[in-house]
Amino acid sequence: MEKYVDISPILEGSADKIGFSFEFEVPDSSEWRDVAFPTPVRVTGSVTDTGGYIELSCHTDVDYVTPCARCLREVRGTLHLVWTKGVAVAGTLVNEDTDDYVLAENGRIEVFTPLAEQIVLEFPAKVLCKPDCKGLCSKCGKDLNEGECSCPKKEIDPRLAALAKIRDQLDD
Numbered sequence: 059m060e061k062y063v064d065i066s067p068i069l070e071g072s073a074d075k076i077g078f079s080f081e082f083e084v085p086d087s088s089e090w091r092d093v094a095f096p097t098p099v100r101v102t103g104s105v106t107d108t109g110g111y112i113e114l115s116c117h118t119d120v121d122y123v124t125p126c127a128r129c130l131r132e133v134r135g136t137l138h139l140v141w142t143k144g145v146a147v148a149g150t151l152v153n154e155d156t157d158d159y160v161l162a163e164n165g166r167i168e169v170f171t172p173l174a175e176q177i178v179l180e181f182p183a184k185v186l187c188k189p190d191c192k193g194l195c196s197k198c199g200k201d202l203n204e205g206e207c208s209c210p211k212k213e214i215d216p217r218l219a220a221l222a223k224i225r226d227q228l229d230d
């Protein structure tokens with residue numbers, strides 16, 4: 059699985075732009091608890107030298123399958139990522155411990171690690187099958203999107219109950 063971009067032509071000054079397109083399998087990781095990635099991820103991008111500042115820019119569509127956070131129904135979606143990083147030759151940065159840069163070693167950069175970080179960073183914290191998913195009843199487990207269950211509803215505030223009673227009487 060190719061995952062390096064050779065940027066030596068840029069470092070040597072003989073090119074100012076290098077394009078690439080790779081396919082990756084997102085590896086299983088504890089990071090992904092119940093998320094699956096059914097198709098390989100294609101990352102397309104370029105490395106550009108703009109007057110000495112070298113930038114990596116990528117776009118990626120990540121297909122995923124995960125249970126709805128409320129009703130557990132399977133949700134299929136696509137995460138669209140557009141991201142950029144600076145590129146620095148290893149050993150030239152004061153602080154190499156930064157996420158803002160990808161380091162070039164032996165004239166090449168590795169694209170998968172920053173991509174994997176980006177997926178983690180931008181993956182929605184909560185995926186829902188639809189914005190107004192009603193979820194499951196916490197008592198009987200029925201999918202409330204399919205209709206009400208017969209469980210007693212949440213205890214009503216006694217003051218509201220009193221109001222409801224008055225309203226019932228007015229209706230009569």
Ligand SMILES: [Zn+2]
Nearest residue numbers: 126129187191
């Ligand atoms: Zn749902």
Ligand SMILES: [Zn+2]
Nearest residue numbers: 195198207209
């Ligand atoms: Zn119920």
